Amino acid sequence: MSQLSSTAALINNHFLPENQLLLNAVGEGIYGFDLSGNAVFINPAAERMTGWKNEELLGKNIHDCHHHSHADGSHYPQEDCPIYNTLKDGITREITHDVFWRKDGSSFPVHYSSTPVYRANELVGVVAIFRDISIQKQTELSLRQALAQVQALSERLASENHYLQTALADKTGDVDISGNSGEIRHMIQQLHLVANTDSTVLICGENGTGKELVARNLHQLSHRKDKPMISVNCAAFSASLLESELFGHEKGAFTGAISRRKGRFELAHQGTLFLDEVAELSLEAQSKLLRVIQEQSFERLGSSETIQVDIRLVAASHHDLLKRVELGLFRMDLYYRLNVFPIQVPPLRARIDDIPELVSHILHSLNRKLGKKIRGVSQKGLQKLMAYTWPGNVRELQNILEREAILSQSDILHIHAMPNSHPLTQAHGQTLAEAEALHIEQTLKRLHWRISGPLGAANVLGVPASTLRSRMKKLGIKRQSTEI
Numbered sequence: 001m002s003q004l005s006s007t008a009a010l011i012n013n014h015f016l017p018e019n020q021l022l023l024n025a026v027g028e029g030i031y032g033f034d035l036s037g038n039a040v041f042i043n044p045a046a047e048r049m050t051g052w053k054n055e056e057l058l059g060k061n062i063h064d065c066h067h068h069s070h071a072d073g074s075h076y077p078q079e080d081c082p083i084y085n086t087l088k089d090g091i092t093r094e095i096t097h098d099v100f101w102r103k104d105g106s107s108f109p110v111h112y113s114s115t116p117v118y119r120a121n122e123l124v125g126v127v128a129i130f131r132d133i134s135i136q137k138q139t140e141l142s143l144r145q146a147l148a149q150v151q152a153l154s155e156r157l158a159s160e161n162h163y164l165q166t167a168l169a170d171k172t173g174d175v176d177i178s179g180n181s182g183e184i185r186h187m188i189q190q191l192h193l194v195a196n197t198d199s200t201v202l203i204c205g206e207n208g209t210g211k212e213l214v215a216r217n218l219h220q221l222s223h224r225k226d227k228p229m230i231s232v233n234c235a236a237f238s239a240s241l242l243e244s245e246l247f248g249h250e251k252g253a254f255t256g257a258i259s260r261r262k263g264r265f266e267l268a269h270q271g272t273l274f275l276d277e278v279a280e281l282s283l284e285a286q287s288k289l290l291r292v293i294q295e296q297s298f299e300r301l302g303s304s305e306t307i308q309v310d311i312r313l314v315a316a317s318h319h320d321l322l323k324r325v326e327l328g329l330f331r332m333d334l335y336y337r338l339n340v341f342p343i344q345v346p347p348l349r350a351r352i353d354d355i356p357e358l359v360s361h362i363l364h365s366l367n368r369k370l371g372k373k374i375r376g377v378s379q380k381g382l383q384k385l386m387a388y389t390w391p392g393n394v395r396e397l398q399n400i401l402e403r404e405a406i407l408s409q410s411d412i413l414h415i416h417a418m419p420n421s422h423p424l425t426q427a428h429g430q431t432l433a434e435a436e437a438l439h440i441e442q443t444l445k446r447l448h449w450r451i452s453g454p455l456g457a458a459n460v461l462g463v464p465a466s467t468l469r470s471r472m473k474k475l476g477i478k479r480q481s482t483e484i
C-alpha cells in the first residue's frame, strides 16, 4: 500500500468521514495525528492559516513542518512538543504561548489544544485544534502600550501635583500679615469680610506691598482652603503661552504640544485661581477670561470639549486698571467683572508705624533662612528705616534686612547701607530752608503728624521733639485740617 493510500485508510478508520464536512466548516485549524505524529487529517482552515496544502502534509511529521522552532527562532525539540506529549501520555493540553510556522517561513501566534483520540479505549492519535491569535496579541500589545502611556501620564500628573503641592506648601508656609497701622487693620477687616464668599476680589497696590500675601490669606480663610490655590503671573508668559497655561491644550494643538496638558483653570478646580499682574493679559486672553468668569467654563486649546470649573478668582495688579481701560489696554467689561470687591494694599510709606513689627517678622524668617540669631535692629538703624520712602515697599525692606543680616557679625543690625531716599517730589532749585521744610513735612505726613515717641518724626529725623517743634514753627509747617 502506498503511503498516501494508507493515510487515507487511517482517516477513514479513525476520523468519521460523515463528520468531515462539519470539521471542514470549522473556523479553527484542525490537525489529526497518528501515533507517530504524522498528519492524518487537515481541515481547510488549517490550510489557510499555515499555507501548507493538505496533500503536502498528509502522512508527514507535522512538528518538523511548522512546529520546528520557538518564536525566537531557537530549536523546538519534538520531545518538548505538547502535542507529542499527548500522543505519549494521553493527557489533554492547552497552550497559549506558542507559534506555528507557515510554509513561507513566517510564523504566527497560536492558541491550541491537543486532545487524545481513543477508539475502543485505545489511544489512536491526537487532534490539535488551533487559532491564529495575531489580532488578539496585537490588541494586547496596543493595550499594554496604552496602559504604559496612561501610567506615564498618571506619573506625570502625580509629579505635577507633587510639584504644585510643594510650591503651595512653600508659599503657604507664612501667611501672617504684619502691621497694626490703621491702614493695615482696615485692609485685614475687609479681607475677613470677603474671604469666605466666592466673590471675585481685585487686589491693587504697588509692587512689593503684599498683594500675593493678601491673596494667600483670602484662600486660607476661605472654605476652599483644603483645595489648591493656583497662581499665574500673567506677566511671565507670552500671549500664546499664557493661554495654554491658563486653559491647557490637547496633544498637537500647536508645535511643541507633545501631550495633552491641563491648564491652571482646571488645576484650580474647587480652589482659588490667583491671577497676578492681571493687567498684562493680552486683549485676546482678556476676552477668553471674561467668558470663563461669566460661564465658569472653557475649552482647552485644540479641543472643542467644554470643561466646567468651580473656581474663586482673585486678581492683582500694580497698575491703575481703570486708567488701562481708558487707554484701551484693558477691557471695561472685564474690569467690572474683576472689580467686584477691591482691596487696596497700602504702600509701606503710608504705614511707617508698621516698620518695627515688619522688621521683627522679617528677621524671624531671615534667622531661619540664614541660620543666624539676629535679635533686632538698633535704634539708629530703625530711624534710618523709618526715614526712607520705600519705593520697593516690603520686598525692599526684606532685601535690605537680608543684606545687612548676611554682612552683620553682631546680633543687632545697624543698617549701614540705605539707598538714597526718594523724595516724593523733586526739589530742584530750592533753598536749603525750602528743602528742609519739604523733608520735615513729608516725614510728618508719613507718620500721621506724630512728633514725639519712638515712632514720631523727631525720632526718625534724629532730633529732639522740642527741636522739631521749633523748626516747624520757624518754617511755618502746620497740619492742614483736611489731612488725616
Ligand SMILES: Nc1ncnc2c1ncn2[C@@H]1O[C@H](COP(=O)(O)OP(=O)(O)OP(=O)(O)O)[C@@H](O)[C@H]1O
Residues within 6 Å of the ligand: 176, 177, 178, 179, 205, 206, 207, 208, 209, 210, 211, 212, 213, 214, 276, 318, 358, 361, 394, 395, 398
Ligand atoms: N504685611 C506684611 N507682613 C508680612 N510680610 C509681608 C507683608 N506685606 C508683604 N510682605 C512680604 O513682602 C514680600 C512681597 O510681598 P508680595 O509678593 O505679596 O507683594 P506683591 O504686592 O504681590 O508684589 P508684586 O506686585 O511685585 O508681585 C513677601 O515676601 C511678603 O510675604
